[in-house]
Amino acid sequence: MRIGELADASGVSTRSLRYYEEHGLIRSERTPGGWRDFDSSMVERVVMIQHLFAAGLCSATINELLPCLEAPPEERTGVMEQLLAQEVERLEAKRRDIDRELDTLQALRSETALSGEVRTPSRRSPPWDTTE
Amino acid sequence: MRIGELADASGVSTRSLRYYEEHGLIRSERTPGGWRDFDSSMVERVVMIQHLFAAGLCSATINELLPCLEAPPEERTGVMEQLLAQEVERLEAKRRDIDRELDTLQALRSETALSGEVRTPSRRSPPWDTTE
DNA sequence: GTGGAACTTCACACCGGTGTCAATTGCAAG
DNA sequence: CTTGCAATTGACACCGGTGTGAAGTTCCAC
Numbered sequence: 001m002r003i004g005e006l007a008d009a010s011g012v013s014t015r016s017l018r019y020y021e022e023h024g025l026i027r028s029e030r031t032p033g034g035w036r037d038f039d040s041s042m043v044e045r046v047v048m049i050q051h052l053f054a055a056g057l058c059s060a061t062i063n064e065l066l067p068c069l070e071a072p073p074e075e076r077t078g079v080m081e082q083l084l085a086q087e088v089e090r091l092e093a094k095r096r097d098i099d100r101e102l103d104t105l106q107a108l109r110s111e112t113a114l115s116g117e118v119r120t121p122s123r124r125s126p127p128w129d130t131t132e
Numbered sequence: 133m134r135i136g137e138l139a140d141a142s143g144v145s146t147r148s149l150r151y152y153e154e155h156g157l158i159r160s161e162r163t164p165g166g167w168r169d170f171d172s173s174m175v176e177r178v179v180m181i182q183h184l185f186a187a188g189l190c191s192a193t194i195n196e197l198l199p200c201l202e203a204p205p206e207e208r209t210g211v212m213e214q215l216l217a218q219e220v221e222r223l224e225a226k227r228r229d230i231d232r233e234l235d236t237l238q239a240l241r242s243e244t245a246l247s248g249e250v251r252t253p254s255r256r257s258p259p260w261d262t263t264e
Numbered sequence: 265g266t267g268g269a270a271c272t273t274c275a276c277a278c279c280g281g282t283g284t285c286a287a288t289t290g291c292a293a294g
Numbered sequence: 295c296t297t298g299c300a301a302t303t304g305a306c307a308c309c310g311g312t313g314t315g316a317a318g319t320t321c322c323a324c
Binding site: 134135136146150165166167168 | 300301302303
Binding site for chain 2: 054056098101102104108
């Protein structure tokens with residue numbers, strides 16, 4: 001199938017498909033004229049890739065992950081588990097960051113609601129020990 | 133005080149200070165020679181700005197927020213409360229996104245741990261109804 | 265054989281806070 | 295005076311997935 005068909009079938013723009021190919025996420029044959037010729041199994045793969053992107057993974061990580069997903073089950077458990085665990089950790093760290101940011105805002109809200117000493121926040125124990 | 137002093141005192145690079153000024157977050161006089169001359173009260177303000185940046189706010193939002201922080205208490209409650217509430221909502225939305233991404237990864241993990249049908253994820257009810 | 269759609273590659277833009285380089289200029293100490 | 299650091303403005307880079315546009319080629323239906 002050609003890139004336009006794949007784009008329609010998967011809901012991903014041709015631009016993105018070329019990007020995926022450029023980064024090794026998908027592969028294609030070429031017609032004698034130089035056009036991409038995708039196997040129809042690529043539709044599901046592209047959909048999968050989209051979901052992984054939506055899950056916040058970067059192309060490099062997806063690139064590591066995809067071979068594991070295609071390997072026979074007995075081989076993939078180790079590496080893939082590790083990768084996914086890493087990603088989960090990354091997301092959870094991100095979540096903790098956001099929680100800290102939320103705390104900062106809440107602190108700012110309550111602090112300024114109480115007193116007029118807003119311009120000197122570092123005087124009393126600052127709630128911004130986010131140590132980033 | 134000059135920009136270098138302010139940078140040292142606040143722990144923010146001169147580059148960032150110029151950026152802040154360029155975006156209206158801080159103001160300065162100019163010496164006859166054209167150098168920035170900051171009021172020493174800027175130190176605390178810059179520190180505050182840094183914390184707001186660290187809390188994930190963008191410069192535009194900080195720009196809206198700062199006047200409220202400097203206004204007398206009776207004026208600021210309304211607008212500021214609203215801005216902060218907006219930011220809290222934004223962060224919470226972000227958090228929900230991350231939670232969904234985490235769900236996606238966990239689903240992927242458990243799914244692939246069970247079966248070899250990894251290449252056809254959209255066949256059975258997909259866990260990726262993230263509707264982003 | 266031809267018009268036009270679909271495709272090719274190449275390249276720039278975006279977002280936003282910061283690093284960094286370059287060419288000038290201010291200012292203080294020797 | 296010179297030397298040298300600090301500051302000035304301006305511009306480009308980054309990151310990363312995607313939009314978009316241009317200029318040129320291929321394919322298909324008529």
